[in-house]
Amino acid sequence: MSGFYPSSIIGFGHAVPKRQVFNAEIEAGFGIESGWIERRTGIRSRYWVEDGETLTDLAAKAGRMALANAGIAQSEIGMVLLATSTPDHLLPPSAPLLAHKLGLSDAGAVDLAGACSGFLYALVMGDALVRMQGKAVLIVAANILSRRINRQERASAVMFGDAAGAVVLAPSQSGFCSLVSSTLTSDGSHYDLIGIPAGETLMTMRDGRTMFAQAVKTMTECGNTVLQQVHVASNAINHFVPHQANARIFDAVAEQLQLSNAVTARTISDYGNSSAATIPLSLSLGGKQYSKGDLILLTAAGAGLTGGAALLSCTG
Known part of the structure; x- marks a missing residue:
């Protein structure tokens, strides 16, 4: 049965890898003066994954935090939307694996490849799903860009890091x-x-x-x-x-x-x-x-x- 339901964000979550990479390490590699990266970009550090860490592992950490913050039962999640440009595989999509890792095997799950705007696309789509179906939606945006940058190309090597962020949307008027x-x-x-x-x-x-x-x-x-x-x-x-x-x-x-x-x-x-x-x-x-x-x-x-x-x- 579908209808018009309210929709609110009821939970937030985020995750980053353990390894924090400061500018000094990158500046030394390119032979550029200390402080150049921060002056040009506003970045002092970023986080990069180690070998063996996967996109869905990082996404799952953010998802778990958002679900715990929302205080919602797993059975209430009707859809998992994963906004990523760096999935674990090109095929199959990574969202079903993410849902499995979170114990959300009954939920629908799909990847969205919207690049830097991917979370906003997922937010608008997730909000529409909640309003039409009355089921909660978990949105996770996650990327492991340290494996996709050319470490020899200064323009990209100084900018990108690895992280995940998540929100839970629910049919509620009393969320955040x-x-x-x-x-x-x-x-x-x-x-x-x-x-x-x-x-x-x-x-x-x-x-x-x-x-x-x-x-x-x-x-x-x-x-x-x-x-x-x-x-x-x-x-x-x-x-x-x-x-x-x-x-x-x-x-x-x-x-x-x-x-x-x-x-x-x-x-x-x-x-x-x-x-x-x-x-x-x-x-x-x-x-x-x-x-x-x-x-x-x-x-x-x-x-x-x-x-x-x-x-x-x-x-x-």
């Missing part, structure tokens, strides 16, 4: 926050700016400057769209949680959206850029700061070119 506005976009004319070509394993960045400019443009436009949809002024935003691609990117977006540094999440300094995982990771890390009535703006852009934004309203 609810989705009140969203937009999703794509622009295939910039399809080849960053990617992993078919048959290859390492990421390439063709034009970093153009990617920078397009990311700022897309994130700003999407952010403005979701605010305009519900007639919310930028000065009403309590928390700005952008995709943590590069501090210079999201600072430029915040400036164009007229958002202050005080409301902007900055998890990139310790965790680097983990693509789709950065927003749910930031939400989980900042969860204790959210109060009833707060508005949280999320926005992202990434390879594809994919983009999106979402506005959350804190309900409890």
Whole structure:
């Protein structure tokens, strides 16, 4: 039976590998001056997996935390959405294995390959599933990018880390926050700016400057769209949680959206850029700061070119 149900985020979770890699290690490898990476990107460190660690292992840790935080029975989860660009295998999808590791074998499970915007795509789809079916949805965004970067290419080697973030959406009006506005976009004319070509394993960045400019443009436009949809002024935003691609990117977006540094999440300094995982990771890390009535703006852009934004309203 389907109908219209309320939908709220009732749990957050996150996970990173044990190995923390500081800038000094990477700067020494490239022979660049101390402090260069942080000045250019805002990153001080990132986390990289060791041999033997898998994407679904990392995703499962974040998923378990979100489920525990939600206090929800496994039988209540109707769907698992895994936003990742680095699955354990190209076929079969990794989401069913993730669901199995979490004891959610009766739930549906599917991968979403939305690059850095993948969590926002999963959030909007998950919210729709909850509202139509009245079953909870576990969303996990996770990436192991340390195995996909070219360690000899400075542009990618300094940026990327491994992490997972998760949320539980449920048919409830008493969760932490609810989705009140969203937009999703794509622009295939910039399809080849960053990617992993078919048959290859390492990421390439063709034009970093153009990617920078397009990311700022897309994130700003999407952010403005979701605010305009519900007639919310930028000065009403309590928390700005952008995709943590590069501090210079999201600072430029915040400036164009007229958002202050005080409301902007900055998890990139310790965790680097983990693509789709950065927003749910930031939400989980900042969860204790959210109060009833707060508005949280999320926005992202990434390879594809994919983009999106979402506005959350804190309900409890």
